[in-house]
Amino acid sequence: MANFCVEMIEFHEDGDDGSPSSPLKFKDQDYEQIKKALLNGGGKFEDELFPANLDSLGELEGFTPEKFSEVKWLRPHELNPDAAFIMDGVSRFDFKQGEVGNCWFLSSIGALTFRKALMERVVPPNQSFKNNYAGIFHFKFWRFGKWVDVVIDDLLPTRKGRPVSVSSSSGKEFWAPLMEKAYAKICGSYGDMIAGRPSEAFKDFSGGVYLHYPLSKSPSDLWDIMDRAFQCRTMIGCSSLNGDRGKQIFKELGVVDGHAFAVTKVKQVESEGARVKLVRIWNPWGDTEWKGDWSDKSDLWETVSDENRDECLKVHDDGEFWIKMEDFLEYFEDIDICCNSPNFVEGDEHQWNSHSKKGRWEAGVSAGGYRNDRDDFWTNPQYRLTVEAVDGWSKGDKNIFVSLMQKHDEENRSKVSYHYIGYYLYKTAQGKLPSSVLLYVKPYTSFLSPTRELTELHSLEPGQYVIIPCTDGAGQTADFIITVYSKGEAKLQLSDD
Template sequence: MVHSLYEDGREGSPSNPVKFKGQDYEQLKEALLNQEGMFEDETFPANLDSLGDIQVLTDEQLSEVEWLRPRELHPDAAFIIDGASRFDFHQGRVGNCWFLASIGALTFHKSLMAHVVPLNQSFKDNYAGIFHFKFWRFGKWVDVVIDDLLPTRDKVPVSVSSRSEKEFWAPLLEKAYAKVCGSYGDMIAGTPPEAFKDFSGGVHTNYKLSKSPPELWDIMSRALECRSLMGCGSFSEDKGKDIFERFGLVHSHAFAVTGVKLVESEGNRVNLVRIWNPWGEKEWNGDWSDTSELWDTVSDEDRDQCLKVRDDGEFWMKVEDFCTYFDEMDICCDSPNFVDGDECQWNCSLKDGRWEEGISAGGCMSDAEEFWTNPQYRLKVKALEEWSEGDKNVLLSLLQKPDEEYRSKVEYHHIGFLIYKVPSEAPKGHLSSSVLQYEEPVLMSDFEPARELIEFHSLAPGEYVIIPCTYDPNKTASFVITIYSKAEAEIE
């Protein structure tokens, strides 16, 4: 799931990631080994500032927090044992289920997992208390260095814990992401697509399950075949507390989607979905749950393959119940092919941009002179051999890039974009209002206060100008615009 446009080896590519906070993992580790020292990260120190406001600990409990290395927690501490699995860890006291559900999904994709979590790390050979992880951050891959001091109380990790008590890749991955976010407390509350994006740089699609397309299960099947990351979220408590208590679900919670399966039950075809709770416990107890008698109605092969009666947080349910009792689902992949099953090779282009107050932040009012100061991107869409009006052939992603270091303090502007057909006589370069003063936009997106806005569209062959903007003028912010197109496209 690593975009081909990065294969040139430039800084920020998978093979040449940006060194987060200027820290070079190889150089630091070599110096530590020569000095026989242990790494202590001054840019993310082992103190309460790095822990942040995790809300669930009292002042007295915070005073008891002790930062310990894995070897101090278990004499046989290991980075990874027999490969990484979603069952290696469970959630701790930090409310970051969205991130842990995303890790659970990541473990299914071995090549991507090995990129985010370099596997040649150990507590034995050349150990110096230093580790590193890679994330995709706003258009560039970054390499994040950490020490292995973990926050604990009574020698129990405050946050993510190893189920075996001696496998530490997940707590260390969490610490690296906490460093990127500003603190552990800054990881509280979120949704899986944010972490999916930071694990892959891929394109994500959200489905409101109450309005899901009839072919949703087929989309999910294709998504898993395409090695997509998938997650879902439950309703908030106001949906009805009795529903959650009756069926064993958790409200306002993020889960990973870990599988789909078609079974035959008493002559009927049943589409099943497998869900995993990052708590490592608390499961659905309705139809097709671990103890459901419906498993007696399927073949021995399907039952043996699917049914594992254990309290591990993972369960099956039919897709109809999934759409009833869950609120939304997210799919993230390097290609949008899972949406319609088309096997075409999507073209992808990524550009950095910025709105500057008084210079290039003209807002969204297309009849205002200031609107035309917004950044502009020319897109030439070429013809496909098989294409008809209405076929989705262009996907646009507009991703805000905050200047704020601490995730919890970021405030996102309402963002969107307008698309105009460029007249054949229009000059090259930035267009003024006079060029398109009599033209209506071909498309105008929704405007949302979101980290990322993604929309699929159908554009006939021709030349267009895409104008990303904030809803209100004079809002200064950086952004990344990514354009996926089925046909060959030229972007300026």
């Protein structure tokens, strides 16, 4: 393990509640209390807050009224008398995507299976269909700075005896379908999980740092970044091209268009005297693979050493395949990397520290819009950032990572409409900046984006700065959390008037 892989300090602004060891109870449901009552009474849990009906199933693409009428909610032992929660550990090959278009979420679970400690946090152990079974299970997710414990029953939507959504590859193992149901509950329904980015699930699995790389303008050392990221036990996801070109590639080369995948490994091999950089990718469909160079049946595997071929090549229709880096850049659209710390970007040995503050844009009070709103911009919350010197740092080295996340109040994920958000960063020793300064001093800026979370790396000299998070228009109300990860020491505090 590379020595630049350090653990990030977990920050909880409001005390221990919401920590991994003391998560908040989602919808005030207490797993231990409910289970104890069920065991004493001999019943099986039926969740009234996420009932087994069509409201919880939600709107599903391609589902006709006839299909909806065929849906039955069954417990795992009704699908298989030998049902188990986990068999021989967890793996990306334990499950396959069903009729819900949530490949972004399932590919992210595939990436999560490589993070054993994190997996056990999200999927608490000691859950079973045998010992003390009461039809109740629970899972933990990170939500806007806090960990929450989500309770569910084990009634799964099925049609004609098969799960509507995620299914067990073996027909016996049900941790993945139940985990999906818990996430559907916090999203509002199964239908509310349709469409998304792996980075969203990565964040909710870890509360960690994520970086997004569009492959059309990726850094020249992206493969090295990916290599270091794997050494740091990251989660990596990618998306394929959409539109007419994506459909053509799907038809000719087998890469599903407009689809999310997990990146599961990188490997450099020697082929006919040349070094080839390879990327291993997994399709949550559980089948349908790349058919080009370095695919399972490619003759190019005969040009590498027996050791590399034995290590890498597994000719199975399991959705996982190798592709060389050049083809990956050409036929895929972007990549998301989520880790405990940004160290993998440059591979240095510095410890990164984390500082978070929660804030709110309030219409008429602290929602000043962006910099062109001359009269109101200064009313946005302002945060004082103190950057300390770091040994060995030189100008251009990335030493500050900023995350700005907005929180929505909508219970159904599909109905969320995010504001365009961004922030301005000023180098100044003043306290809270007045409009006269903000309008005429050139800031470091981030772009505005209609996203849940915006992230950006900076190279900042030691000194005093002010960060002003904002929306694209005055009067837009929302809660937000701003987090600064610093290489070395730094301080973040709300500026006084």
